[in-house]
Amino acid sequence: AAAFMVTxxxxxxxxxxxxxxxxxxxxxxALFRVPMFKGPSIQDLGRPTAPVITLxxxxxxxxxxxxxxxxxxxxGLEGPGLPPKLDHLRSLSIPMERGVExxxxxxxxxxxxxxxxxxxxxxxxxxxxxxQRDKGM
Numbered sequence: 001a002a003a004f005m006v007t008x009x010x011x012x013x014x015x016x017x018x019x020x021x022x023x024x025x026x027x028x029x030a031l032f033r034v035p036m037f038k039g040p041s042i043q044d045l046g047r048p049t050a051p052v053i054t055l056x057x058x059x060x061x062x063x064x065x066x067x068x069x070x071x072x073x074x075x076g077l078e079g080p081g082l083p084p085k086l087d088h089l090r091s092l093s094i095p096m097e098r099g100v101e102x103x104x105x106x107x108x109x110x111x112x113x114x115x116x117x118x119x120x121x122x123x124x125x126x127x128x129x130x131x132q133r134d135k136g137m
Contacts, residue, residue: 043083057101074086
């Protein structure tokens with residue numbers, strides 16, 4: 001999350017513990033760069049303060065999606081995926097080779113955050129180019 005300038009992280013009850021010794025060894029000091037909050041169970045999610053985007057094999061192609069300025073990313077649970085009560089949320093898929101059923105939640109989240117950052121940088125480049133054109137540069 002720190003590598004992609006995520007501003008906060010909500011760890012749901014079903015998630016792996018972020019301070020498990022394997023996590024701390026792999027993440028090092030990056031674990032302390034993004035504020036983390038203990039969240040509810042995925043079944044008990046309340047009304048979000050920003051749009052919620054889920055990751056699912058049935059979602060729209062992430063490469064074609066324009067991310068909102070702020071949002072909540074919900075990758076789902078390993079195995080069962082997302083509960084049916086969340087089917088109404090906007091869902092993105094990560095294209096994969098045939099015969100591959102799914103990615104694990106951590107990998108899918110990393111790819112989604114990379115795509116979000118790439119999308120953001122593209123928008124910034126377009127804004128700079130437009131400003132330069134408007135100034136006659």
